[in-house]
Amino acid sequence: MTPANQSTNEQVKAKGKLRILLGYAAGVGKTYKMLEEAQQLKREGRDVVVGYFEPHGRKDTIAKLEGLELIPRRRIEYRGHSFEEMDTDAILGRHPEVCAVDEFPHTNIPGSERAKRWEDVALLLDAGIDVLTTMNIQHLESLNDQMREITGVQVRETIPDWVVKQADEVILVDLPPGALLNRLQRGVIYGTDKAERALANFFKEPTLAALREMALRQTAHEIDIRHDEQGVNPSPERILIHITESPATAAVIRRGKRVADYLKAECFAVGVLPSPNPAQLERHLDFARKLRIETRVLESEDPAEALFDFARRNGVTQIFLAKPSKRSIPFLGKRPLVMDIVRLAKDRQITVVAERKHA
């Protein structure tokens, strides 16, 4: 950077830095670690506040709060009940150097200014406040299908990968599953009755080990994409995700985007009209846009040909499709479009994305 550049940059108010503490389950110690870091920063003389924290009734965690300034939550009435959310305006007014915000993927109660807590965090960052936040690997959008496969649970509260990518640093909060299960059995994480139920469902050793492995690999990937800009050649691949009205499309979008991100490849989402359910197709396109994928709509009576034509004109090397459901293979009658595309693909690669369901 030249000195001239530097001075113009200084005039523009610098964005705050975002650090995410990533865990693989409740109870690995994310909130504790967040408060520990906040304490450390305070000792170093930084102006630190806690914008939101979830005590979960854990003694050790609450003790870590001692001496830190806590910004009171805001009350919001919704359907006759009172809810508490982070008071973003109060934090902006207080304007600390650093703000600790628990549970990054949280969905705000309807009636809040912003739908998601990560949108509140974006405001704090824009105002030049550094943010320290926490999340679990299950909430990452592109892993949603794999998470359901591993845990049997569909996570609804997801966070787009590009939001996580904007963090300056992703730090892993690790704990072996055995130790986590011990904590759970001792009632450290939830009250004991709640613990029984959690143990029976989610908290099984192999499930936890698989989640932990995903968190470790994701953290490695987050480092990779931040420090690899010069190292890796731009990918020779360009990925096209075929958007249809089929419910399997969401999984194809997530998987296609994830593969594109890992390969550093460009990625498009393309739908072909007419469709038996154009509204559903549009919803899928909208979902792709939310994940920051460029979308196109083609019109053609021959969808397979339209896709290939688009692929050839745009240098697409690989087309992502949904696996046809088993029911859709009749002995006679209409063949699934997927199989036609596969047969016609004499000069493009095709990836048929598996249906990832819990075993």
Next chain:
Amino acid sequence: MALPHSPMPEIARPRPSPEQLLKQVEAEERHSARGKLKIFLGYASGVGKSFRMLDEGRRRKMRGQDVVVAATQRAASPEVETVLRSLEVIPPPAGAAGPAIDVEAVLRRHPEVVLIDGLAYHNPPGSKNPERWQDVDELLSAGISVITSINLQFIKERQQQVEAIRGKTVKESVPEAFIRTADEIELVDAAPEYCAAHSLEGGQQSVLNADQLQRQLSELREIALVLAADVVDHQLEEYLRRQGIQQAYGAHERVLVCVTPRSNAELMIRRGRRQADRFHGELYVVYVQQDDLKPEDQRVLEHNLSCAVEQNAPVEVLHAEDPIAAILQFAADHGITQIFVGHSQQSGWMNRWKPNPVERLIMEGDGIDIRIFPHTESQ
């Protein structure tokens, strides 16, 4: 985190074969007699391994376990000193010419758990074992659990990689195979800025500016995270074997490339390598034996298989009546998440209603992405 409320179905347990049962019994025996080994792994000094390790010792003692400390490291922080004061310490053997553990004293004292800060040390001359990790192995065999700490740079198989990044060599090392025997490995992660100050010790580091140092530390972090993930993956497999469960979780991406004499194998293998590397995953290559290959096909096939060897992929030749079933069986046994296959050349209206091999893979490969490569693409 929101606790998921919907109940999770039980993991299916197919009836194990006699060989599986035997493996299971052996694995259980290996598991029970020895003490448990727990390792705190850090990517550089200053990430806080010693404190985490000793703090765990302190908490275990509070919960009633019999815990002693057999090795500490120099230059402890005030927090570490505080924790150390609350624990029983077995001092090093009298007159030792360097850092050492008094193995005999620990065996005589026979605690439940012994804390050993720093696993990678050459023992001084005259010690029972040349290396400290061998002392630890002995304590484990005696049924004593060990909690210890190590930095990435001391793991033998990673040293070359670490040296290439840091330009600095260390003499002490512990074989990775020993690290992998740990019952628990806990990664101690921290932002590079926390350990930047500590890493500045040592003359060669001073030539680095802050960005270069940050970059070095990030590369080390990445290696340590992937190593920990690999160990976790291995442990998960062991666990499932012990329990006799056949189940793949897909947390680790594994690519299987199926080559034939006709496929564009070179490209497929290259792409497979890249895909596996970018996902920190693994690459496998299989070929299903075909009889009566023409000599030119045989030559192409041999060339294809040599590409696999070049790309450092294990090659397996399968013999089967039904190639698709054989590929899917291999995939299930190896936890494959993506299969790369050549485009099926059967076409024409006669075949329109009969599934070709690729279509069978698509329909029968449950939970596996199928990537189909044309024969003529030349990228």
